[in-house]
Amino acid sequence: MKQKKEHEFIAQGKLVLQLYVSGMSQRSMEAIKNLRQICDAYLKSAYELEIIDIYKHPELAVKHQTIFSPCLIKKLPEPKKILIGNLSNTEKVITALGITS
Numbered sequence: 001m002k003q004k005k006e007h008e009f010i011a012q013g014k015l016v017l018q019l020y021v022s023g024m025s026q027r028s029m030e031a032i033k034n035l036r037q038i039c040d041a042y043l044k045s046a047y048e049l050e051i052i053d054i055y056k057h058p059e060l061a062v063k064h065q066t067i068f069s070p071c072l073i074k075k076l077p078e079p080k081k082i083l084i085g086n087l088s089n090t091e092k093v094i095t096a097l098g099i100t101s
Contacts, residue, residue, distance in 0.1 A: 015047040015097060016076040022069040023055045030086040031070035038090055042099045074098075 019035055021028035032051060039047050054061040054069055064073065074081040074097050081096050 013046060014076075015043065015074060015099075017047060017049045017097075018064070018073045018075060019049065019051045020054055020061060020064075020066045020069050020071040020073070021051060023053060025069075027086050028070050030088065031072070034087040034090075035072065035093075038087070038093055038099075042094055 017035075017039075019031060021031060035049070039049065052060050054066065061067075066073070068084045070084070070086060072083040072087060072093075074083075077098075081098075083093060083096055087093050
């Protein structure tokens with residue numbers, strides 16, 4: 001079922017993003033805020049964002065080989081991209097995600 005869901009997002013031109021954070025740390029909260037601002041400004045509703053707390057779900061961090069936090073993974077569309085940090089550099093984030101304004 002998940003495979004079908006991911007293909008539906010590709011067909012609709014949506015980005016599928018996962019943001020790994022470490023609890024409610026300052027850097028994690030900044031990354032969440034910065035990413036939401038970028039998504040609201042550039043993507044509107046053309047994205048799916050899953051925020052994963054590695055303290056609550058360490059098995060997901062291991063499964064996706066995530067060792068840094070905050071860490072943003074663009075799963076779809078390919079190619080997969082990984083960004084580390086609080087995502088404060090908007091230009092770098094939109095370029096890495098392939099967003100054209």
